[in-house]
Each structure stands twice: as structure tokens, then as C-alpha cells.
Amino acid sequence: MEYSRRKFISFMGLAGIGVFLTPKFLTSCGSTTTPTAGYNTLTNKKIEALKTIVLEGLTPSDKDDLLLANGLNYHTIIKWQDSINETNTFGFNNDFTCFIPLDENNPNDGLLWVNHEYVSPLFVSNFINSEENELEKTKEQVDKEMYNVGGSIVRIKQEKGVWSVVKNDPHNRRITAKTPMKINWDTPIKGATTLIGTNSNCSGGITPWKTFITCEENYDGCFGETEYDVNNIVTHRPSWLGWEKIYNYPPENYGWVVEVNPKDGMAQKHIALGRFAHECCTLYELEDKRVVAYTGDDKNNEHLYKFISSKPGSLKEGTLYVADTINGKWLALDWENQPLLKSKFKDQTEVLIRVREAAKILGATALNRPEDIEIDPITGNVFISLTNNKTKNDFHGSILKLEENNGAFDALTFKASTYIAGGEDNGFSCPDNLAFDLSGNLWITSDMSGNAMNKANKPYFPFKNNSLFVIPRYGKDAGKVIRVASAPKDAELTGPWFSPDGKTLFLSVQHPGEQTKDLKNPTSKWPFDSDNIPKPAVVAITGDLIEKMNKLSIIEA
Template sequence: MKTKKFNRREFISFLGKAGLGTAILPPFLTHCGNISTPSESFQKVGSDDLQKLRDLILEGIEASDKDDLLLANGLNYHTILKWGDQISEKDTFGFNNDFTSFLPLDPANPKDGLLWVNHEYIHPLFVSGFDHFKNDDPATQKTWEQVDKEMYNVGGSIVRIKEEDGKWKVVQGDPHNRRITGQTPIPLNWDSPIKGKSTVMGTNSNCSGGITPWNTFLTCEENYDSYFGETVYDENNDPTHIPSKHGWESFYNNPPEHYGWVVEVDPKDGSAQKHIALGRMAHECCTIYELEDKHVVAYTGDDINDQHLYKFISSQPGSLKEGTLYVADTINGQWLSLDWEGQPILKEKFKDQTEVLVRVREAAKMLGATELNRPEDIEIDPITGHVLVALTNNKPKNDYHGSILKIEETDGKFDSLTFKASTFLAGGEESGFSCPDNLAFDFSGNLWFTSDMSGSAMNKETGPYMAFKNNSLFVVPRIGKDAGKVFRVVSAPRDAELTGPWFSPDGKTLFLSVQHPGEQTRDLANPTSKWPFDEDNIPKPAVVAIQGDLIEKMHKLREIEIES
């Protein structure tokens, strides 16, 4: 695997050395959105271990097209949950698991808690038996039973898990275990109804997410147009409905405007609400930082070609309703207000703030926001506070490999309205990765990220992705002799994508989703993947726990810098 290597001084300077070598405050980590509150013991390293860390040689793995989950030396995995597993007396684990997050029930015990998992979308052939390759009109050719099965298999799962004898297992029969589905009633956190409703049917297209400082889960509705279509407006502001890919609107007459929101779920009772103030778009994630006065800042991106990066700043402590939504002008380094009252140009087209938020993409373009190459996951560097944004690709603009964007808020203030934007890492054969997607920082500030090459494009001899083979998980060490190198540490099964990396509070487990293995399957008797190789002999999305000495050593590498 070819790698892009900075020398130590170049990399630390580029990533940002501010704060390196000083203690990371747990409250900052809590609010970054990609890691749980660390337990007190994760930073403690003895003098003997320090020497071992200095001698650590990090070895990645080569790109592979093998139908298996392959891991670098020093890592191992076990499966926690897979599609169809029973999680309660009435509920089963949904399809195409994506974002994961873990909250311990007791902060003092990092080995027992609640796992949230998104279920992003369905493959009809597997889920409902509808052969979408042979039937091109789901609106008339599907049955109610098939649609109901599909709606059940999206949304999310809350599951209590415990680590026992080194293995994470589901706590069967726990009252927390439940499903949020495409048919769960969910109220809107807004004063005005949306298309006549203040409570809507279900959530779907749940891609990435985040957590809040008050310990609830955030799940984000991304490609909602696949299920209930979309409303588009012409130059006269007249609406037209664009039909969906899966045809659900022919069975349930739900307007598209009920979807495309950030959804908050309370892990204690499964209650949920959709946050209108954060805007309606193909949300990849929602990453929150809490300011000293308890006001919050929420970053989110619209994962579509030529769409935008957004930031919400609350005007009330702990509120995801009261405040202002901004969109990024990355060329001039400005956050542009999407406030209807304060923007005369928005008043010319939209009747009120609700309409601005429902049609936020149009509003953003009217203000001159910068078009970006599919802004996906967003995470905050726990050492410097820089905001990293995965820009997966934009093929029509000849960006096949994507990049990671770095946002430096002015004076390090997350509620600043100005910033500096630069490219952190660019994808391609020289750097060793393509199409970055989900990001995660561990407790030493090492960057971990997954790739998102589409199943139809991978492993094609004439395409731009042949050198990268299957999708993978990568790590970029922050310090030590390998600082700045991109290492592939996990390779996905055939057709699959690795998503939702999330570290346990003790830093010893990386939860990871293996999404859509065998997605190119056209015949259930001949699937393109058979991972995870269970008795059904068909591919199944699953959540795995990755452990091993390598993860623990990566977490503790920072002790070398502290000592020196």
C-alpha cells in the first residue's frame, strides 16, 4: 500500500500541536461526538510500558478483495449483533447498520451500557423479497406486507450490551432493548406543524449521528428521498413531487417534508423528537460541542454533490430549537446566517423561518454558500479543537477520491462566525486511501476513518478504485515515528462498507458496523458475499467489536509525548 508520509515536524505542525502534551479534559472529549466519556484509567501507563510503546512498529495490511473481515496484526474481532438477531421478545435487529454509539449505564463501569445502532436503508431482495432487479415499479408491484417489512428494518436499535470474559454480548430481556422504526410516531420539536403534522410517521435513511452532552443519541436522516420522494420547486415557486426509489408513498401518503431531519432519541425510554431548527437535508451526522455557558454548537453536513456544511448555535442552554442555523462559505471563511428575519433575500422567496428550514438547500444557495464534495462525517479534534469534515468525492467534478477538510474556528471559539478552511488530507493512490467517510478520534488524538467506495465501482479493472480494492478502516497516528502515515488496519468483506467507528469508554474496544456485504447480489442462491458465514449462508450486516493490543497501544502512544 502506498502511503503519504509527512516528517514528524511537518505533520504535527499541520495537524496542530496546540495542547499536545497537556492533559485532555474529559468534558471536551464528551462533547466531541465520536467518543464516550473516557474512564479514569485509560491514560495511566507505567514506565516499562513507555519503552514498549517507543518500540512499537505499526504495520498496516494490503488492500484486499477477499470476502472476509481482515485485520492487522494485534487486532481481533467478534460479532455482537447481526441482521435478524432477537433483541427483545418482540423486536429483531434491523438491516444495514451504520452509526454506532455507546453510553455506559454507570460512568464508573465502562463494560456495561447501551449501544445505539442506525439502520440506514434496505436491500429489498433480502428484506422483503421484492426483486427490484426484475420489477421496476415498486409503487404498483410491491405489497403492503413487503413495505411494512421494509419500514420495520430501518430506523435504529437500542441494545444493552456487557463485556464478559473479553466478549461483548447482548443482555437478553433487558427493558432498554427496543427498536425505533419507519413507523414509530415521532413528534417535531417545532412550534409550527410541517405539512399539517406535529407528529410524523417514523424515521428512515439513518446514516451517521452523534451524542448530546445530556447523554441522548442523535440519528440523522440522509437519503430520505429514496422512500417518500422529494418536493422540488420551479422558478415560480410551484412544487412538483419526484417519486421515490422504493415507492413507500404509494402505501403511506407521507410528505417528504417529514423526513431529512436530525432525530434525538432518549436511551432510557426510546422517546424521540425531530429537530427542525437544524434544517432539512441529507444529514450525514450531527456533532455537538457544549460551550461553557451550556449553549451548544451543532455541526452537520449535507451528503450530496455540491451541497453544504452547516452549523447551529443555540441561544438557550441545552437547546436544539432556540438558536440560529448557519451555512459555510469556506472560500471567505464565513458562517452565513439562515435567519429569515435578518436576511432580506430569504424573505423574497420564503414565507417564514419554517419554510427556510424545510427548503434549506435552496436558502443556502441563495446566500452564496460554498458547494462541497459530499460533506459526510464531522468530528472535532480533541487535542486542537479543529473541526474535520470528510468530503467523500464528487465524480462529476472529477474528484474521485475525496479529501478531509479542516475548519479552524477563529480564536478556537466554536460559536465564532469566521474560520479558516484548508485541506487536511487528500485521497488518492499516493496517500493510500479513497473516499473518506466516517471519522473518529481515539483518546490519544489518533485519527481513524473509514472509506465509502460504492459497491458498483469497487474492484473494476477500468475504474479509478482498483488499487484500493475493498473498503477499509484506516488510522493516522498523531505522534511517534509513524506520525502522519495512513495505515489500513481493517479490510471489509466483498461489497461491504465499514461505518460507525466508536470507542468504548476504556479505550479497549472499537465498535464498528459492517454494512451491506453482498450488496451487488441479484440472486439469493448466489450471493456476492457470504460474510459473516453463519448457518443461513447469506450476507448479513453486523456490528463487531474490534479489540487487541494494537488499539490499546495506539490509545497510550500519547504518554510518550507527555513524558518527553
């Protein structure tokens, strides 16, 4: 797609006085920040200050370190195996992060939720397999792997500019692949109303009622998948982790959006939002307190979904829709009123379990790995990362923009367009997580596969390591894609989330050294612990540049 700064301005929209009216859902729940009261006031003075910011972007790097642009610095908050209380440790491969202040008037003390997406058996369970010697995991090894996924809740506080975990705080707890959780649905799933554990937790969000949302993405890697042929004959596709050989849990227990109460750790799975590889779940609260939830299926040629509740504060009563982006329509995945679905499935529960099939029957648009979804706090436009689709020769991905009809998030029609395409011309590849800061600047992380990065014969070679980018909304750099952080070797940067005052960017460094074959010779040594083993970690990025970029969040005297 042809791209220019002029198009950027028309796509994103520039703000004038009074335009930056952060919607209620962003101040009460949000998807990339949880601003406290009074941090969203727009004035001419602040806009003019934003226009003067000078960004010195990084050049692509393959160095084994977390590199930051001038004006930024970082410190590690928590890393794999760190103790969070007397009995629990921080899990592996941290992904999505979000933060809820304990007191909405104090942005420096609150609860950090962190997803733990998946495990690398070599690191976690010391399991080594090969084509020549197919080994079976022991129950102890599987238990270790199941413990290291799910999520962590930790209380963190900032003192003298440094964020740290409050050890042994009563809120600190782990949610794992063995944590029992109810379903928010009237019909049992495979005969059960309580399911065991959550896994493959990728991105997420926060609800308007201040609970955490975590999304089960590549669940088939844990317990496999149930597959149906044209005659509805059922077979089981094995998982690559092989957990079903020890614990025979149905695959249908996984692939859902999960809600976790930060106060007691109680969790429930929301069946009404459908079962697929959920990358994220981004919520919008309507004026009448009904909820709209956007979520994407992160797989080649899968779909974009939207749930619209029919009752206030419900993620159960309502309708799930799938997007036809060609015709700009939301198609109802409603068994009762869709004859095509009635002819294929026995009831609404089966539609939701097999929602990928249902979406295709209705003619949903196949997309190139829809991942993170964020709502522009200024225009209300919906942005969706389409990471890539190599089967369609889309190696670098793009960002899709949706404009709901009349700006209504419960509308059933919309306009879709490509906001920006990845590639060398625009300086980034494979967009993944998105985040809008308190000034409306767009932040992007990249997700190039570790086995494809820094290979001279691969299309990703010019980009070097995965990175964090920002597209400024104001000033001479408006519309430019600027690299502000470069990840360690094999890693990706995930889960960007801004603190309530906009002065800290929480960020995960996920799977450094993932290509390691021998623990004595890891491909990365970040974060440079004494044991020289790479460890996923959550960092706090601070500095003058973060504060300047969030000028709109600074209260003027």
C-alpha cells in the first residue's frame, strides 16, 4: 500500500482543542493503559509541546541486549523463577501485561497481571527430544510445564523511580494450567461446568469492573485438537507438548477468553465469545453499560470477531459476530436465526465450540493472522494487527483499520481499510501488539519468528531483531515509524502497557534465546544473570522521552 504522512493524518485524525475526550471505557478499564482521574486534559500548550519532540530512532540491530533510544532507560521488575510469595514463582514466557492501581488516585502502587504463554521444554522441564530418539515426558516434567503457563498477579510499587514486586503481598498468586475455573455458560462443555486450568495465554485486557482478561491462543499445542471431516467423523490431532498423554483433558476445555478476579484469583471462561486462537480481547463499555468485545483468531486465514452483549456488564448474554471485511458487515453467529448453522450444528454451544467452521459457513473474510486489537482514543477507530500470512506471500503483515458505522461500537456495518503495511519501505515487519499512549501515539511490537530472523536468505534479514516502534501523532515526525527499542537475540517484545500517569511503559521480553539447543551454549544470555541462562522478564521503561510523548497526561499547574 502506498503510504505517506498525509495519509497518516487522514487515517489517524489529528486532535484539536476538546477532541481528546477519552471514552469512559478507557478511563475505567482500557486496553493499553489505565489512566487516573485528570490525566486526559488537552490544551494548546500540550499539543505545541508534543510537536517539538525530537525522536532519535534506533537502527536495526542483532545485538543480544535490550537496546533503547535516547531518552529511555529500563529496569527489570520480575523474571522467570523469581519468587512472588513463599510457595510460588513467576512463570515462563511472559506476554501480555496490564496494571490496575489499588487506589485510582495513586498511579505508583497496584497489581500487575502477566500472561505466561507457553514453555520451552529444554528450559522448563529439561526435556530433550529428537527424531532419532522419541522420548516420553514424565508426569513430573509435564507438571513443571503446566505450572509455568497461565498467569501471575503481583503487587508492584514504584519508589524513587524504580518499580519492584512487593514480596509476599496477599494479592500475589499464580494461575496455572491446573487452576480450576467455572464456565460462564448454561450448557456444560464436554460434560463439565468446571474446567481445569488455562494455557497458551497470549494477550488480554481489563474489564470495566476491574478484573483481568487473559486469552487462550495456541491451545492445541497442549492437549491437541478435535477435528471433524465432511461427515462429522471425529479424530484427535495430537499436541506438540504431549500433555494429553498424562492428563486426558478434552481440547474443548481450551481456546476461550478467561476472566480473573485480582482480589481472590477466581477465574471463569467466557463461552459466548467463541473458541479459537484468541490473541486478545479488547472491551468497550457502551453508555447503557452493555459491553462490546473485539477479538481476533491468530492463525492464517482465520477471522475477526465482535461480541455485543444484550445486558449490562455481561459477557454471556448477547451475540457473537464475525467480520466480512470485504462488504463491511458483522455476521451473526446465531444458531437460532441462521439456517446454515442449524443444518450443520446441533445447538449454539456447538457453534461456539466449532466457531471457525461456523464463520466460514457464513462467508467471513479470511485474514492474515489477526492479532492485537486496540481502539484509537481520539477517533474511536479500531486497529487490528494482521501479522503475516506466508501462504499468501504476505511476509510482513499490515495493520487494518475499522471505522464502525456512525462511530457506534455496536453497529453491524463498518468500513475497512489498510492503515499501514509492513515492509522495508515502512521500516517494520510482522506487527503484533499495539498500544495507544495517553497522547494518542501508536506503539507497535513486531513478531518475526526466531528461526527466520537474521538469516541472509530470509525476507526478515534487513530488520534484524524484533523491536518496539512508535508512530507519533504530532510534530515533524508525525506518521513516521520509529524504532525505539530492539530486543535481545531470539526474543520478541510483547504486552506494552502504560502506567496510569503515562510515565512508565511496562513491557515483556519474551523467549530470549529461544533457538538454544544446548543450555551450556545458549543463543542469548539476557538478562545476564549469574547462571548465564536466558530468562523471560517484565521490564519498566522510563525516561524523559516517555514523559514527553505523554504530554497530554501531564496536569498543568
